[in-house]
Amino acid sequence: MDQSLFTYDIVAEDPKTHARAGILHTPHGDIETPIFMPVGTKANVKGIPTETVKGLGAQIVLANTYHLAMRPGADLIDELGGLHNFMNWHGPILTDSGGFQVFSHNDAVKLTDEGVRFIATDYDGSHVFWTPEDNMAIAQKLGSDICMQLDQCPGYPATRKYVERAVELSSMWAERCYKAHTRPDQALFGIVQGGMHLDLRLRSLKHLEECGDFPGYGIGGYSVGEDHETMFETLEPLVSEHMPRQKPRYLMGVGNPTTLVRAVGMGVDMFDCVLPTRTGRMGTAFSSQGRLNFRNAKFAHDAGPIDEKCTCPVCTGGYSRALIRHMVTQKEMLGGILLSQHNIYFLLDLMRRARQAIIDGRYAEFRDEWMQSAGARDY
Amino acid sequence: MDQSLFTYDIVAEDPKTHARAGILHTPHGDIETPIFMPVGTKANVKGIPTETVKGLGAQIVLANTYHLAMRPGADLIDELGGLHNFMNWHGPILTDSGGFQVFSHNDAVKLTDEGVRFIATDYDGSHVFWTPEDNMAIAQKLGSDICMQLDQCPGYPATRKYVERAVELSSMWAERCYKAHTRPDQALFGIVQGGMHLDLRLRSLKHLEECGDFPGYGIGGYSVGEDHETMFETLEPLVSEHMPRQKPRYLMGVGNPTTLVRAVGMGVDMFDCVLPTRTGRMGTAFSSQGRLNFRNAKFAHDAGPIDEKCTCPVCTGGYSRALIRHMVTQKEMLGGILLSQHNIYFLLDLMRRARQAIIDGRYAEFRDEWMQSAGARDY
Numbered sequence: 156m157d158q159s160l161f162t163y164d165i166v167a168e169d170p171k172t173h174a175r176a177g178i179l180h181t182p183h184g185d186i187e188t189p190i191f192m193p194v195g196t197k198a199n200v201k202g203i204p205t206e207t208v209k210g211l212g213a214q215i216v217l218a219n220t221y222h223l224a225m226r227p228g229a230d231l232i233d234e235l236g237g238l239h240n241f242m243n244w245h246g247p248i249l250t251d252s253g254g255f256q257v258f259s260h261n262d263a264v265k266l267t268d269e270g271v272r273f274i275a276t277d278y279d280g281s282h283v284f285w286t287p288e289d290n291m292a293i294a295q296k297l298g299s300d301i302c303m304q305l306d307q308c309p310g311y312p313a314t315r316k317y318v319e320r321a322v323e324l325s326s327m328w329a330e331r332c333y334k335a336h337t338r339p340d341q342a343l344f345g346i347v348q349g350g351m352h353l354d355l356r357l358r359s360l361k362h363l364e365e366c367g368d369f370p371g372y373g374i375g376g377y378s379v380g381e382d383h384e385t386m387f388e389t390l391e392p393l394v395s396e397h398m399p400r401q402k403p404r405y406l407m408g409v410g411n412p413t414t415l416v417r418a419v420g421m422g423v424d425m426f427d428c429v430l431p432t433r434t435g436r437m438g439t440a441f442s443s444q445g446r447l448n449f450r451n452a453k454f455a456h457d458a459g460p461i462d463e464k465c466t467c468p469v470c471t472g473g474y475s476r477a478l479i480r481h482m483v484t485q486k487e488m489l490g491g492i493l494l495s496q497h498n499i500y501f502l503l504d505l506m507r508r509a510r511q512a513i514i515d516g517r518y519a520e521f522r523d524e525w526m527q528s529a530g531a532r533d534y
Numbered sequence: 535m536d537q538s539l540f541t542y543d544i545v546a547e548d549p550k551t552h553a554r555a556g557i558l559h560t561p562h563g564d565i566e567t568p569i570f571m572p573v574g575t576k577a578n579v580k581g582i583p584t585e586t587v588k589g590l591g592a593q594i595v596l597a598n599t600y601h602l603a604m605r606p607g608a609d610l611i612d613e614l615g616g617l618h619n620f621m622n623w624h625g626p627i628l629t630d631s632g633g634f635q636v637f638s639h640n641d642a643v644k645l646t647d648e649g650v651r652f653i654a655t656d657y658d659g660s661h662v663f664w665t666p667e668d669n670m671a672i673a674q675k676l677g678s679d680i681c682m683q684l685d686q687c688p689g690y691p692a693t694r695k696y697v698e699r700a701v702e703l704s705s706m707w708a709e710r711c712y713k714a715h716t717r718p719d720q721a722l723f724g725i726v727q728g729g730m731h732l733d734l735r736l737r738s739l740k741h742l743e744e745c746g747d748f749p750g751y752g753i754g755g756y757s758v759g760e761d762h763e764t765m766f767e768t769l770e771p772l773v774s775e776h777m778p779r780q781k782p783r784y785l786m787g788v789g790n791p792t793t794l795v796r797a798v799g800m801g802v803d804m805f806d807c808v809l810p811t812r813t814g815r816m817g818t819a820f821s822s823q824g825r826l827n828f829r830n831a832k833f834a835h836d837a838g839p840i841d842e843k844c845t846c847p848v849c850t851g852g853y854s855r856a857l858i859r860h861m862v863t864q865k866e867m868l869g870g871i872l873l874s875q876h877n878i879y880f881l882l883d884l885m886r887r888a889r890q891a892i893i894d895g896r897y898a899e900f901r902d903e904w905m906q907s908a909g910a911r912d913y
């Protein structure tokens with residue numbers, strides 16, 4: 156697998172933490188890390204046109220392999236010139252493996268070494284059998300810049316034995332994905348599993364490194380129900396001591412501002428999460444004062460912006476807290492859309508400022524300032 | 535009532551039709567007529583940020599007095615600096631009277647000469663009694679550039695006697711609104727009622743002219759269930775022969791492209807309707823080929839724009855019919871939002887082109903071309 160189009164240049168390393176600033180090259184553009192990646196599950200970021208997503212500063216967006224394989228189907232997207240054309244997003248795209256969504260089908264999922272069998276209850280109820288090779292065939296038809304191996308993501312809590320088995324299966328599938336993936340303009344990332352067990356995490360990583368030269372690594376199986384400290388107990392040594400320095404590290408499915416700030420200090424480069432858009436649609440904003448719930452009556456008379464300190468198009472564009480609250484309580488979708496825009500910008504801007512702090516060699520100060528600020532209450 | 539801020543200049547009159555091009559001056563800017571006005575019922579155009587509404591070319595937007603009086607309330611909007619500030623729309627705003635919404639409460643509505651009593655079943659079920667004076671007090675607190683008198687809008691079919699009574703009541707209320715309205719930076723328009731009876735329409739108009747010097751007239755009580763020809767039978771003589779030339783004429787609640795083209799030829803200057811946004815959210819587009827329903831499977835593989843001939847940001851922005859269909863069928867709100875944008879632009883652009891045709895003295899040709907085009911099928 157030639158993945159020479161996906162070099163990762165480390166631009167700066169912070170002297171007092173493990174934070175790094177980098178540039179990940181992709182066929183659709185460079186990505187400056189650390190980075191938050193907005194999620195466009197079904198080929199769109201909910202309620203937000205692509206030019207607006209770009210205007211918020213997004214450099215790369217996610218799309219969901221499982222959902223797109225179900226509707227409209229990988230062949231259709233391929234026929235229409237691939238996912239960039241289909242989504243009308245011409246920057247870099249990352250597609251997840253779909254494994255997480257498959258396993259969320261719970262009872263209907265049957266696992267074998269060969270692959271995973273499940274019933275697409277959220278679509279037409281059809282019986283689906285997915286092998287790692289199927290998964291790669293779909294990913295290559297979609298043509299995202301970065302795709303992820305098929306993996307098994309155990310929940311929390313889970314027995315050690317169950318997690319161990321998930322690591323084994325994920326390793327086996329990593330190998331098959333690696334062999335099946337041939338598209339040179341698409342990077343395949345392996346995924347480190349292992350739950351809250353450091354030795355299993357390291358075993359998973361070792362398997363991946365033996366399997367081949369992945370241009371980057373996902374870190375899966377966190378943010379599945381454990382508390383933050385439990386996650387950091389194993390995430391910190393995994394990332395800061397064991398993962399290869401020269402490869403980008405992508406902490407999957409995590410989008411809490413404080414977690415991002417802490418994880419960057421441990422050496423994580425990439426994040427994605429539905430949190431900014433999902434909480435936005437529910438009426439909630441990230442802010443420098445912690446999370447704000449616009450169902451709260453205290454905002455009814457408030458002429459100020461969502462967050463005084465925010466420089467996003469919504470906060471600087473004349474929308475008052477009173478209007479946002481009115482739209483949220485009246486179920487006007489624009490309220491949730493504007494909050495989604497603000498929340499995405501908030502994380503993008505946080506990562507931009509983090510990157511600058513790393514380049515300036517003051518990431519420890521940046522992190523500590525955040526942790527002492529009212530914004531860290533969001534946690 | 536000094537309404538000198540609201541002069542209406544007729545820029546051109548078409549030689550072969552009754553179409554006119556004008557400029558209506560308002561404290562928040564000039565409006566070039568003929569014009570379509572997008573509807574922002576609850577202080578926002580559903581799903582579309584105000585800067586995008588402006589970018590589509592909207593010169594004036596509507597908001598709904600009844601809904602805003604219920605939530606968040608006129609006092610709150612007044613306290614926050616008025617509706618322009620609250621909505622974050624700094625161009626001209628027109629507020630309807632709320633009468634149409636009140637009467638849509640049907641069985642719960644009790645009419646007296648004094649005012650209207652109803653139960654706000656769509657809010658908290660409170661009992662409300664509205665007089666024309668209340669209505670004007672609310673309108674003046676909102677501070678729109680143009681407000682409408684309280685009127686009674688009979689449905690269709692209705693007995694002549696019922697329509698006659700609605701004309702009488704509306705006339706009486708027009709007089710009370712005219713007396714109660716004092717805000718010099720807000721124009722009050724009277725509303726011509728009379729159903730499908732020309733003599734009642736003329737009686738209504740005469741009452742209004744006797745009542746005072748309204749700076750413009752709404753034409754209410756159409757598009758309530760009658761077919762198009764039935765509407766034009768009375769609308770045409772009313773507008774082209776009887777309404778005063780020097781005042782803007784606003785056909786309320788009508789947004790069908792073909793009706794707009796025909797009505798402009800009869801001398802109508804202003805239109806509003808929820809049609810472009812409501813049908814957009816339901817997956818339907820206006821187009822040069824007639825109405826297109828994106829639930830139709832024929833669009834699944836279609837890489838072209840919504841309408842080849844459309845120059846809106848969506849059609850020129852890289853969104854394919856296939857993507858629009860995917861989002862519509864997958865209930866992704868962005869599909870309906872992009873269709874809403876296209877539909878609003880479609881009517882705005884149609885009226886811009888109509889205006890140019892009037893200025894060029896070729897409106898009859900413009901109208902006939904439209905009527906012979908595939909777009910007229912939309913009807």
Ligand SMILES: [Zn+2]
Pocket residue numbers: 461462465466467468469470471497498500
């Ligand atoms: Zn903001």
Ligand SMILES: [Zn+2]
Pocket residue numbers: 840841844845846847848849850876877879
């Ligand atoms: Zn268009």
